[in-house]
Amino acid sequence: MAEIILRTDATFGLKLKVGDEVRRGDRVGVNSKTGGSVTSPICGAVKIVSFDAESHEFIVVVSAAKQNLI
């Protein structure tokens, strides 16, 4: 199954947790470099959420829902 990796500024807490469903365009968090929004480019479910201390970012892995693959 296809997955995408999103990185968001850890200064701001994630509202998503593992298992949550996201739709295309849903706001995931804040971009560390631009301060703009990070949105999910696909529909799917949050598979992994982890904190990367070195970059001070959350890494969010979203597994694509079946309709993305059609």
Place this chain on the structure above:
Amino acid sequence: MKKRRKSLTIENLVIVFLIVLGSISLSQGVSSYRNGEEGVNYISGYQASPGIKSYPLLRTKKVKNVILCIGDGMGLGQVVLARMKAAGLYGKLYMERMPVTGIVRTHSADSLVTDSAAAGTALAAGVKTMNGMLSMGPDGKKYQTVLELAKKKGMRTGLVATSSITHATPAAFGSHVKSRGMQDKIAEHLLANKINVLLGGGRGYFLPKSNTDSARTDERNLISEAETAGYSYIQTAEELRSAQGPYLLGLFQVGPLVTESPEPTLGELMKKAIEVLNDRKRGLFGKSKGFFLMVEGSQIDWACHDNNADNTVKELLCFDEAIECALEFALRDKHTLVVVVADHETGGLTVKGGNLECSELDIDWATTGHTGLPVPIYAFGPRADIFSGVYDNTEVAKKLAQLLGTKRFPRTIK
């Protein structure tokens, strides 16, 4: 009647014996609990402060040395939880025995919730900036940091952290960049600033691109450059023990420290930094001009981002152990100001309930990010009194600059 008295005496003795026995077993229970519940060993060898009495207010007015300790993400909730776990309800951490306390507001120029870069900039340079920026104003102008000010006044300087030494908080004191992510550039700035002591992680940012451990995008070997410039380079706890100044670069991991043996503890790093910086034999006629040292307990923040209470306590006690080393020196020296503060709170940690023995605590987290809550500040040493009250984080740098003899602060530099 006499018989009755005698039997009472025996009864009393039995009661006293039982009380003593009970006390021993109770104190053993408390003691084993101090190093963590259910086998969690928070920090090997750490003992919470045996006393609860505050350290004295010093009458000496002359500040010769400054040790600024920053607990990343350390709000009052984190301090309370660590104290309850390590010292019980009525005990105290070492930082809590410092005689002056205050409250510091933390927002940045562009957000109610700051990051460590903007907060570090406020604490180091006395100016509000945007999240992500280091010792630059929102307009990109560079601002002098208290470390640079100290350096200019002939004082020795040092930065110690359990993160990469190029991470946001230490970087705010020794570099000026638009983005905290520019860690290879920050490494260059730290060395160009000729900071006497640099101890932490982040070796990757000092190694050339061709090295497998490198995090750089060019072929500069900053470790070789540092050695050529007079730095002693070390990377193990054993090397740390015999290391000498006046310039010391210690990079103990490719990335952040793991804060486990065989790495040196933050307390050991603090002790070595003080030893190198407090060299009394230097200068004209052997007179020392003092030192400025910033030490960060970096990973309290990281544990809070994970909403991990055990690691939060472990990292906070690791930080408190280092503070004990600073206070031990300052108590002897009499001219050293120790300030303990946080850059921001992380996690919105709160203690919702539990029992008075603190063996069961009901805690909760509001977020996995930072919060806009104010943070505590503690001070000990000459002129510590000026740190009491409620004020903005930029005031910390201004107060430090004032104690270093500079009224015009913050100030831009080229």
